[in-house]
Amino acid sequence: MFRVFVLPNYSRKVWITLAIIAAIFLWGWITSLSIREESFTWNIPEWTGTDKSISLILISDLHLSPDDESLLLKIVSICDAQQPDAVLLLGDFPSGSNRSSAMAPSVYAPLLAQCKAPVYAVLGNHDTYYGWPAIQKELEKAGIRVFNPGSTTITGKNGAVIQLGGVGDIVSRRSMVIRDGVPKRERKDMPYILMSHSHNIAPLIPDGVNLTVSGHTHGGQICLPGGRPLGDLIGKIPHNDVISGLQYIDGHPILITRGIGYSLLPIRIYCPPQIICLKLTAPSVK
Numbered sequence: 001m002f003r004v005f006v007l008p009n010y011s012r013k014v015w016i017t018l019a020i021i022a023a024i025f026l027w028g029w030i031t032s033l034s035i036r037e038e039s040f041t042w043n044i045p046e047w048t049g050t051d052k053s054i055s056l057i058l059i060s061d062l063h064l065s066p067d068d069e070s071l072l073l074k075i076v077s078i079c080d081a082q083q084p085d086a087v088l089l090l091g092d093f094p095s096g097s098n099r100s101s102a103m104a105p106s107v108y109a110p111l112l113a114q115c116k117a118p119v120y121a122v123l124g125n126h127d128t129y130y131g132w133p134a135i136q137k138e139l140e141k142a143g144i145r146v147f148n149p150g151s152t153t154i155t156g157k158n159g160a161v162i163q164l165g166g167v168g169d170i171v172s173r174r175s176m177v178i179r180d181g182v183p184k185r186e187r188k189d190m191p192y193i194l195m196s197h198s199h200n201i202a203p204l205i206p207d208g209v210n211l212t213v214s215g216h217t218h219g220g221q222i223c224l225p226g227g228r229p230l231g232d233l234i235g236k237i238p239h240n241d242v243i244s245g246l247q248y249i250d251g252h253p254i255l256i257t258r259g260i261g262y263s264l265l266p267i268r269i270y271c272p273p274q275i276i277c278l279k280l281t282a283p284s285v286k
Helices: 014-033 069-082 105-112 125-130 132-141 176-178 201-205 228-234
Strands: 034-041 053-059 086-089 119-121 148-156 163-165 194-195 211-214 243-247 250-254 274-283
Touching: 034 250, 053 069, 069 105, 069 274, 105 132, 119 163, 125 132, 176 201, 201 211, 201 243, 201 250, 211 274
Parallel strands: 034 274, 053 086, 086 119, 163 194, 194 211, 211 250
Antiparallel strands: 053 274, 148 163, 243 250
């Protein structure tokens, strides 16, 4: 015998409210799958009067689940299409804070290393929760340079050279970052780009850094039209003026990407995932 399913006798207003909530969550889920490639240009005064330039891809907060291999292949394809001089991974590779909910680093490290351009990485707070030594080991095994801390030089296709440095996670390993220090600029004539998972590195940024790049904030993840984080209204997000984009913190310019993944809820509202195509270039001569 079949049982007839009878809907609860709620009022019309309740059903309309539930339908609106369901539609918002569906929209937020669809938005979370739609990666936007956004360009940003930063002038390098040291290159004034030249045609030097370097192109960098910024990727942060992947928060990878075990079934996210297709997402990684899509990201690699986006990177290769842009033909950058380097790909910068800004931390928070695993989803959640335990290993059962996250893709294993032995799986995602080789996939990310498939990018045609050299790949560099720093680690975030979720990497610490997962166990950052295991993540660093697999990334380096795949050929990805991890700054924890450290720095190197990058040469662009037209001969431009920059110093690229990075630090460990200031959110969950602040004492370690302070102990190890932030790499300093090596040469006055060589521009310096610093990688950090979080903009909270600002008080420790040394003199001579042209631009710091970071993630961590997810851009607020759930926002109102115009990008104002919902958390701003309920007091849950500190430093509400530094959610994403170019910010000046303690006098230091920091470019914050909204990142790719999400926390807690698998949705993004008025805050789509983002890959930043950063071009370092000589100032235009007027």
